[in-house]
Amino acid sequence: MTVSILSRFAAHGGRQLVARHTSRATGTEMTFAIFLPPQADSGPCPVVWYLSGLTCTHANVMEKGEYRKAAAEAGLIVVCPDTSPRGEGVADDEAYDLGQGAGFYVDATQKPWATHFRMKTYIEVELPEVVAANFPVDLDRQGIFGHSMGGHGALTIALRNPSRFRSLSAFAPIVAPSQVPWGQKAFPAYIGPDPAKWRRHDAVALIEDGARFPEILVDQGEADTFLADQLKPELLARACSDAGIGLTLRMQPGYDHSYYFISTFMPDHIAWHARRLAA
Amino acid sequence: MTVSILSRFAAHGGRQLVARHTSRATGTEMTFAIFLPPQADSGPCPVVWYLSGLTCTHANVMEKGEYRKAAAEAGLIVVCPDTSPRGEGVADDEAYDLGQGAGFYVDATQKPWATHFRMKTYIEVELPEVVAANFPVDLDRQGIFGHSMGGHGALTIALRNPSRFRSLSAFAPIVAPSQVPWGQKAFPAYIGPDPAKWRRHDAVALIEDGARFPEILVDQGEADTFLADQLKPELLARACSDAGIGLTLRMQPGYDHSYYFISTFMPDHIAWHARRLAA
Numbered sequence: 061m062t063v064s065i066l067s068r069f070a071a072h073g074g075r076q077l078v079a080r081h082t083s084r085a086t087g088t089e090m091t092f093a094i095f096l097p098p099q100a101d102s103g104p105c106p107v108v109w110y111l112s113g114l115t116c117t118h119a120n121v122m123e124k125g126e127y128r129k130a131a132a133e134a135g136l137i138v139v140c141p142d143t144s145p146r147g148e149g150v151a152d153d154e155a156y157d158l159g160q161g162a163g164f165y166v167d168a169t170q171k172p173w174a175t176h177f178r179m180k181t182y183i184e185v186e187l188p189e190v191v192a193a194n195f196p197v198d199l200d201r202q203g204i205f206g207h208s209m210g211g212h213g214a215l216t217i218a219l220r221n222p223s224r225f226r227s228l229s230a231f232a233p234i235v236a237p238s239q240v241p242w243g244q245k246a247f248p249a250y251i252g253p254d255p256a257k258w259r260r261h262d263a264v265a266l267i268e269d270g271a272r273f274p275e276i277l278v279d280q281g282e283a284d285t286f287l288a289d290q291l292k293p294e295l296l297a298r299a300c301s302d303a304g305i306g307l308t309l310r311m312q313p314g315y316d317h318s319y320y321f322i323s324t325f326m327p328d329h330i331a332w333h334a335r336r337l338a339a
Numbered sequence: 340m341t342v343s344i345l346s347r348f349a350a351h352g353g354r355q356l357v358a359r360h361t362s363r364a365t366g367t368e369m370t371f372a373i374f375l376p377p378q379a380d381s382g383p384c385p386v387v388w389y390l391s392g393l394t395c396t397h398a399n400v401m402e403k404g405e406y407r408k409a410a411a412e413a414g415l416i417v418v419c420p421d422t423s424p425r426g427e428g429v430a431d432d433e434a435y436d437l438g439q440g441a442g443f444y445v446d447a448t449q450k451p452w453a454t455h456f457r458m459k460t461y462i463e464v465e466l467p468e469v470v471a472a473n474f475p476v477d478l479d480r481q482g483i484f485g486h487s488m489g490g491h492g493a494l495t496i497a498l499r500n501p502s503r504f505r506s507l508s509a510f511a512p513i514v515a516p517s518q519v520p521w522g523q524k525a526f527p528a529y530i531g532p533d534p535a536k537w538r539r540h541d542a543v544a545l546i547e548d549g550a551r552f553p554e555i556l557v558d559q560g561e562a563d564t565f566l567a568d569q570l571k572p573e574l575l576a577r578a579c580s581d582a583g584i585g586l587t588l589r590m591q592p593g594y595d596h597s598y599y600f601i602s603t604f605m606p607d608h609i610a611w612h613a614r615r616l617a618a
Contacts, residue, residue: 069595069597069599069600070560070562070591070593070594070595070599070600070603071599071600071602071603072602072603073603076599123402123403123598124402124403126405126408126602128599128602128603129405129408129602129603129606281349283349312349314349315349316348316349318348319402320348320349320350320355320407321348321349321350323350323351323405323407323408324349324350324351324352324407324408327408
């Protein structure tokens with residue numbers, strides 16, 4: 061449960077840290093970023109988990125996501141994990157959308173991935189324990205959000221664990237991986253060819269199968285080149301409508317899939333979580 | 340005067356562009372970032388020039404500086420040039436503090452640098468012409484700021500051209516390059532061994548020699564590892580005090596030299612410029 065602090069930066073009155081620890085879930089060293097707002101100096105703070113998209117490490121959103129100003133003002137701790145195990149002994153693929161940088165937040169059951177690719181257990185079970193053992197987080201006040209593959213992670217983790225989280229949002233999430241090329245490539249590789257096993261890792265399928273979350277904020281750029289083929293927010297809109305889930309889906313004209321999009325709407329997402337995580 | 344747009348991102352209701360053009364000052368292709376706030380769609384806007392520090396291109400502050408939210412709210416165009424000419428035919432040095440990425444905002448007179456390293460003319464003369472020919476900038480309302488070597492650039496350019504700028508600020512600037520190792524290495528290489536020729540490129544010396552600017556904002560981290568040897572803000576404080584220049588020097592406990600420092604105080608700097616550039 062011990063972490064080593066790799067770097068430490070003063071920022072917006074708080075501290076942006078990068079921490080590393082040995083993970084029993086993945087069997088590797090794992091690195092995450094954690095922002096502690098100034099309020100964390102005087103007691104536990106709510107925590108929001110930010111899950112990143114394909115190819116990203118903890119560093120991309122830490123450097124480009126522009127979450128610190130709003131998080132410092134709201135008194136939120138923001139934790140940004142890596143998107144997969146990494147390293148020389150870890151299986152990989154030449155493609156950007158499989159292997160290292162592309163964990164898809166599942167526990168792999170298939171060779172060669174099953175050895176280390178256990179991001180579901182890492183994010184759902186181990187990382188909260190590690191963070192709680194080392195930082196002043198109030199685990200009764202948790203939110204989760206993410207981008208693209210990380211939006212898929214946030215949606216599915218929250219839908220499977222609705223009592224753990226008070227707030228949920230996503231930027232350009234993969235809402236139905238079973239129905240799009242990214243998921244139709246990754247899921248067979250990681251968890252096998254049977255689509256019935258994919259449904260616990262697919263937000264739309266989870267909702268169809270009865271999972272619920274009170275309300276969800278999603279921002280989606282209309283100029284996102286992945287919109288029509290990979291993201292398909294209309295599938296989430298239909299599932300939420302049928303299930304009575306309060307989805308706020310904002311289509312944003314002109315915005316693409318980049319961190320310029322994420323950083324633009326980051327203050328709104330931090331505010332969304334802050335309101336629902338207030339004491 | 341034509342520019343080619345290399346990339347274009349919607350951000351904070353405006354547009355973050357990267358542009359490239361052929362520079363007659365440097366004899367190379369030069370790349371700069373320019374943020375156009377939403378107000379630029381309906382008419383000319385004030386422009387603030389941000390000069391970056393050692394090793395940086397236009398991209399570092401564009402990705403990590405977190406200036407867009409405040410600039411969009413204030414209606415400021417922000418231009419972020421490169422820190423030197425670059426490319427295969429351009430002289431370079433293995434050190435990070437000489438050659439490509441380390442132009443020091445001077446016009447070099449010494450071999451091998453004199454051929455391309457003409458960043459003073461580029462920033463003072465050519466780039467404003469290029470920007471004005473292609474973007475809706477109001478050149479009657481200009482501000483300038485920068486970080487470290489770019490803070491040196493901002494201070495010296497504004498002190499030599501006080502009528503061009505209404506506002507001036509810096510993050511952790513090199514205030515007296517003639518008196519510190521970075522300048523004592525770069526100035527002989529670029530403009531020769533005679534310290535008398537360095538004074539036009541040294542903010543403290545310029546003030547001692549009579550240059551004036553009405554008021555200056557400087558933020559400086561107290562945990563900045565370059566503070567004692569390279570930055571020496573006390574020299575600027577003394578020169579401004581002697582000259583009657585209104586210097587707001589804010590020593591920031593715990594902050595280092597990084598973009599986490601810059602991005603923390605960026606909103607204050609944008610606000611400083613916005614107030615002085617209001618119509």
